[in-house]
Amino acid sequence: MHKRFEHQEIETKWQQQWRTDDIYKTTDNSEKPKAFVLDMFPYPSGEGLHVGHPKGYIATDIYSRYKRMTGYEVLHPMGWDAFGLPAENYAIKNKVHPRVAVEKNVARFKEQLEVLGFDYDWNREINTTDPAYYKWTQWIFIQLFKKGLAYESYEPINWCPGCQTGLANEDLEADGTCERCNSVVEKKPMRQWVLKIREYADRMLADLDTLEWPEHIKEAQRNWIGRSEGAEIDFKLSTGDTVTVFTTRPDTLFGATYMVLAPEHPIVTELIRGQTPNGVNLQNRGEVEEYAKEVANKKEMDRLDDTKEKTGVKLEGVTATNPANGEEIPVYIADYVLAGYGTGAIMAVPAHDERDFEFAKKFKIEIKRVLHGTLSESSAYELANQRNEEFDYSAEVDDKNFNLTKYRTSLEKTLNDKWDEDLESGAILGRVLGGSNNKTINPLPLLDNFILKNSNEFDGMSPKEAGKAIIEKVGGRMTATYKIKDWVFSRQRYWGEPIPIVHCEQCGAVPVPEEQLPVTLPEVENYEPAGDGQSPLSTIEEWVNTTCPKCSRAGRRETNTMPQWAGSSWYYLRYMDPKNSETLVSKENEKYWAPVDVYVGGDHAVRHLIYARFWHKFLYDIGVVSTIEPFQRLEFLGFILAEDGRKMSKRWGNVINPDDIVKLVGADTMRIYEMFMGPFENTIAWSQDGLVGARRFLERVNGLTEHITDTEPKETTVQLHKTIKKVSEDIEGFKFNTAVSAMMIFLNQAEKGGLTKESYLTFIKLIAPFAPHITEELWLETGGSSIHLTNFPVYSEALAKDELVTIGVQINGKMRGEITISPEATEEEAVETIMKNGSLADKITDHNIKKIIYVNGRIINIILT
């Protein structure tokens, strides 16, 4: 028997050797082409890693080793995203300073990563809580402030009573609870810093098209940004006020039979107070005030529940004028109109909007259709042919003397009459047509186009041209609105970057001069939240009190800190130049390394990936970076579940620790197994049994020298070159499962047929990125340098071709047997071979061959009459 595979000994030995030789050191501005391969850096929690965490790191490790072996200068760094609530909550619970907790957790994480044999260049390690790092996070904030993109706001924001801090919209779950602690989030008016991410919405949307990202992530970002195009139109109220509404359907303006304001709309507040320009007053002030209050107190969750019945109150005594036809229409307030979207006011067109329809039905408001459905000639013709059962108008059609125009007109009229009987379908259709989604369901499936009616001079126009013309007539403006909200950027917590601002009574908010950065986080006795909506920093008088950088009078430091997502919004740039104290990243280094070529991680489809893109675009605008996007290619990672199919969690007691696996079967085995489990993006349950397969594979590789011979059969050579091709392509494409499978297939062949020394060494190189330790050990006997610094094998197209192939033989499309021939054989040769095969020939003789389909090297199909 061959020598045993002593994984512990081998792995420890090589990990130390690699560190001593510093073989993974990255060189800036090298002559070689570059590859920047990045993992989403981890949040070093107190729990440590489970076997699922390193999956992405294994993938980038393989990819970066492969890139190094194919001649690239590789940047594959690692760091720590260590600010934020979990670290702070952990610290509070365990009664230690967050810094201490972070240090401890980082050490633990690093230890766990190191036993897996990763090729990180630890010279470039970064930590977002390091003052030398967050100096630049603060610097970016100041640049945003100077460009007017960071501002103070007093609007009500999401307040989490559990975490005692304000949150951004992105930090909420779909049901309106806090994603950290699941508390029900409240609306609370308070001062906060906000970043104008909305100004970048259009560019973030458009540039998605330039990215090699999974479609579902692009789609999630599009949904989150939620752009919709439409018009703003002004309505005059009888009070003398003007209200601007936003609509995506300006073409339906003549059908606007009432108007709705959000209960929070400023004009509603003024009406309740009795302040109007011309003294026309609200007659049911009490009722309106009560409804507005009720809505304000309602939890966000309840308000978003669209299954409940529409509610609202009419503003008695107040009317609006429809600017299209001058008609007086009633005005309501209702909570189905949201203050935070569009202008907080709508024109309601019940005939062509589902929600307005529901509301109008309940409040008995006029429903006026302004669209007429039309039928194209081709669908009329098709319908006439089909004699559609539901719409069988054959009686009206004289078959001998069929007149399509007449038929079409009569059918169109019938369908429009049906629509009048079923206004709701039309309302649903109208909503769907107006929405930002372009795929439509059509509840009136037979009508395929629409023109205006009941709209004076616009009658007969298409909705598109009518929309434009109507906007022009009433003095409206084309605009777009977005679902994405500006980024609430301040947190009332301790463990984050201090916002580098000084408040001065004379000068207002003044940025800390750049040469004074970083504003370091002071030591405090008590870093628990104060509970009064103030950050714990506010209690440290000697830190808070300072002088105004502008006028030198007394000033007070901003005591809010930045959210967890600040440090991670630009960290990839710091890896390019981690020790630079003069600039965030030097021009030369940025030019060489940017952008990130492959970014690997899971989750974070909207938050981190939206925030980082926003900051990157801003940094592009101020000349810090040279690319419009930070992450050119994104590979999404599927998680590993526990063997019971649930998420790995302390709570379920099903956590598998990588340290235990490494001890048991070795890091190489774990790496191979995790890559072999299935497609990289799939979420798959861990299987301890499956692990055995990976270990067996490496055991057999370890013993493969026994099968080395002086010459090898042709099949081995062909298989080797096929395997080089497959493994190279699969690593490039992140299809690691099939790469491993290809290596297994070669191993089967090599054991069966034998292989030369040369082929053996080539094969070891193929495995090296996957199993760096054992391959290094096996490489030792060559006496050369580290296998990881050698060149990756290159396949030969000519040698990757089989001499003979087995192809399927079909008769009349049914598989009837197979023949073995040269892949270059002609059709005649193939038929000849078939006729030599007794059982196949029997099925063919006595019949006429009608046709033969022969696909070289694949299949032959013989059609008999």
Next chain:
RNA sequence: GCCUCGGUGGCGGAAUUGGUAGACGCGCACGACUCAAAAUCGUGUUCCGAAAGGGGUGAGGGUUCGAUUCCCUCCCGAGGCACCA
């Protein structure tokens, strides 16, 4: 409701993108080695059938010499968005 992915043996999955469905691995069965077990090696393993043969990639239709792959209708699962005008 809308959008984006998916649905293939007992299990994870493969299929050169329209060309022998089930590669590779796990599991299982049988055999060899062993006093025995483990490990290892060998053989087999989609379903029905003794076999010949037939069925089969969520369901049903269609296009094609040929469909897991393309088209239509529907069912189920995962994720994103959602009273967004």
